[in-house]
Amino acid sequence: MSVTDRYLNAWEGFWGDTSDEQGDAIWDSDPSLTAEPHLAFLAPHADRTLPVVDLGCGNGTQTRFLAGHFARAVGVDLSRAAVERARRADQQALAEYEQLDLVDAAAVRALHERLGDGNVYLRAVIHQSDPQDRAPVAAAVAQLLGTRGRAFVVEPTQAAKTVLTGVAEAPGGPPAKLQRVLAHGLRPALAADSEVPELLRAAGLEILAEGHTELAMTEFHPDGRRIGLPAQWFVAARG
Template sequence: MTETAWNEFWTTLPPEPGAALWDSSPELTAERHLSLFRGYFEPSLPLVDAGCGNGRQTQRLARDFPRVVGIDLAEAAVALASRTCPAPNLTYRCADLLDRRTATALHAEFGDVNVYVRGVLHQLPMPARGVMLAAIRVLLGDSGHVFAHELTDRTAWFLQELFATGVSLPKAAGLVTHFGFGARAAPAQTRELPHLFERNGFAVVAEGDIPLYTTEEHPDGRPLRLPTSYVVCRAVAEKEDS
């Protein structure tokens, strides 16, 4: 997805919390994720929230790490996050991890970091995913870990089945129009997300399936939860790759 498209999205989106489909409360999102990766992340390292959006989850993560940097491709998202979700130990930056120089500069500034990335990789074509994962390896260095929570092909299949029923889901439908969200229909692939990281120089230390709590509701009032997956990984040293 292009910088222009994301700037347009964040500029036109209402600024109140929960306006985006994925913008669930930190209690349902970052806090639940913390229980999955806290035992692997070195707590003294800075944390980079890659694709921070409006900063709601970033602000929550700043309560558990000494220094947090929220980065996003869209200037409009960074401006919104800086205005609405500040913290004394939290900085927001406009940055593109598809540019290797960005990761190199961040690592030079902060040293090894932990990385939190939610719902970013699935938006990229496969070659670009490898580029971003290479940048994340630079950020982690020798001592960092990454937590990734992503939609998978199983999510796309679930959404296709749901849309086929004719159910009204305006937030999800808006993302389909804007970004083609859920447009692919494919069978679930076993360990799809872990395999992606393993192919790109990571060792998976934890993995599992978790729901994505959305801000959308079914017509009967039930919250929409999407089937998604997570991994916790460390970068593999080059000698381990061989």
């Protein structure tokens, strides 16, 4: 099983149209606004001597931060263009990067066999996945954790769609970075709020902690405020 060609081509097209400059993607915020506060939620539950796998790593900004806090960091992404950008950006070779389709159960199982049990960082992947792919993504998280790993999963809530709609409909139209997301057919904030914890539990995961936060974007409202998307987060382990 694999993602559709439409979905794969959408991401290849997006990353192909995105520069190597950090922050050029709307979600590519500095780790001080993203992975660092997320790690504070995960750290009390995680064994940092295990690897961490950043699922949907994009250009690797958060992966490089996580590499400084775990024994080994691996960033994986569906898009080959994203993985190539991540490798170019990581001039100190802090982490490893590879292309991976999370819906491909055999490929995910092979990664787990190579790495052993690991921690997982999953930021805003389920919400924009096609409906039929969301359960396999949750299953991939469970597979990579094994019995010892812990996952941090953060996803925009449905309220985020209201925020994005407001930004897109503001005078002057969508800001350039959001316009690029929409132009490539990517569809943010589609998963229902209840769907994410249900998917995690259905994959055999136990939710150890949860809460609400905002996902900082690299675009701003017309009044200068940084755009933040309402989100929910979960720390999970195999039940």
